[in-house]
Amino acid sequence: MSSTRRVTIREIAEMSQVSVSTVSNVLNGRTTAMSAETLQRVRRVVAEVRYRPSSVARGLVTGRTSTIGLVLAEIETSLFFSAIGSVEHLAREAGYNVIVCHARGARDEREVVSLLRAKGVDGIVFVSNSEKDDDSHLLALPAAGIQAVVINRPRPGREIGRVTWDDRKSVAAAVEHLHALGHRRIAHLRGPHSRQSAKARLSGYRMGLRSCGLPFRSEYVRLGDYNDDPAGWAASTCELLALDPAPTAVIGADDSVAAVAMRTVQQAGLRVPDDFAVVGVDDQMFAPLLNPALTTIRLPIREAAEGAFTMLLGNLTEEAGGMRDLRLPAQLVVRESCGGAERTARN
């Protein structure tokens, strides 16, 4: 291993005929009171050898690493990946790097947090799938000088930032939209109760029904567990179709479930949206590609990720704690799968 030894600040100093502290000063922009000539010389040498100070050494002395952790609970749903892109982009612009970690449960998360602390990250953003977790390990973060913000998850403590969106209200809005389109029998393929967001969506479904003056019928709610097999979603859809009276619209637990529901409905000989309307939740990349294009509730994951990082950075740089709360709207993206407004009321 002939590892060409890395260039050090000392060597730069020698080559530039100045002391290390001078080099350090130009490196860190403390260049106000410095002879222009010296500055030039140092800069030239630095550029010539492509010198870049070791972040590790710098981190040891400053206590900051310009690195943040991003811990994802659910790395499977591609939607959450978009959070990585957003955070990474903003982070790099601000001179930060991001270490991505996957933490399935609370146990895993504790371990990850411990690791990230050892790594000396300046802050951590947690993107949750909203499982109910033990949060004590998050509480210790601010005291240790590590900023933290959670996305889509209950706030663990006052000093921890939080960004959320309203699953409940947006699903209710979807119900209302369907109602306005003339639908009176609206079903819901609900997600697993283990997910906070799935429960919120179910609750939003009931809320929407209520606000439209529609009755809640338990037989119109079936399981569409997005962590499970698509066959189950199709089966639930078939059950819905077999009901008398059958629903004329369904809101899926997420876009995948909605896609399968739509297919199942179509394969049963019904046309979407003419005979049956389908709406999803997520607005995944494929939603506009389906036939018909899927109307869905757009979850503001990107915005949330950006907001979280911005919050983190703010709390990191400013003395006085900055913003600690951000609520984002989740809005219905109307495409083709629920038909146009020209539909007449039906029974």
Next chain:
Amino acid sequence: MSSTRRVTIREIAEMSQVSVSTVSNVLNGRTTAMSAETLQRVRRVVAEVRYRPSSVARGLVTGRTSTIGLVLAEIETSLFFSAIGSVEHLAREAGYNVIVCHARGARDEREVVSLLRAKGVDGIVFVSNSEKDDDSHLLALPAAGIQAVVINRPRPGREIGRVTWDDRKSVAAAVEHLHALGHRRIAHLRGPHSRQSAKARLSGYRMGLRSCGLPFRSEYVRLGDYNDDPAGWAASTCELLALDPAPTAVIGADDSVAAVAMRTVQQAGLRVPDDFAVVGVDDQMFAPLLNPALTTIRLPIREAAEGAFTMLLGNLTEEAGGMRDLRLPAQLVVRESCGGAERTARN
């Protein structure tokens, strides 16, 4: 900021009534020649205060950070995200963390590499979208003691690992499959020429045609630029359908293009797969959710990512350079969109 100061190895030593080196030894498993009693004592203290040595300090002295970089060229395609999950999983099991970076072009990539070097990463894996890039900045890595492996991209140098799959051959296999199903007029919605993989797929298309004794007709090849708007893909599909004789099957540049092609065909009144077959490339998460479920070429991204990390780790730990090359198969996943084998030859 009342940052509770971090516990140091010295304090652990004092609390355990031993020297720092002893603590360091137990921390690093050099515990063979040590009184069991001492070992116990140190371990208890470490556990009690939840002490975890600073990776930063350790990194400074050892020259290793147990961190690897993962640089993605195309962070948009959710498919590449699965690489993150794979690498992160394996990495963490091996005691590594991964810093994820997005680098659009060569310029960006140079910058990222420089940054990652400053951060002291032990290795870097590059996931490419196969744009033709300047690779000189990769060449310097091994000499600097940083392992590197590229995925889906030409090998920049002998000391750099590489994992690839054969786009060409797999598309040819898809053509052959279609031919076996009775299709004689097979079209291709090609990707942009700026992408190496798109060119390889086009080449595979021609190769497949040849091996089936089918003529290449340039009017059967239209643009389906997956970086562009879906409207363009639909337009290209319409052009194909307007041809006389029209093709009876199409291979999309990727799954998204295929999805839109399928929809366009269906909206033109044709049934898929009965009247027209569609096959995609990627096997994205939504492929099995379409109606009908999309037959597609499964790109081994996960395996590639895993292979890349394994290679990296091998080259990192073993003295003698380990494996430097890995070719993975990309196989056709037959679902519903191209019909069963019962189709009879048509003209």
Next chain:
DNA sequence: CTGAAAGCGCTAACAG
């Protein structure tokens, strides 16, 4: 306005 020197928290010789 520039240079010398003291660490940051840890590892790894090297003595005892």
Next chain:
DNA sequence: CTGTTAGCGCTTTCAG
């Protein structure tokens, strides 16, 4: 088998 000590590469007082 355990303790002392010299750095890793950098930042940052503090003198000159």
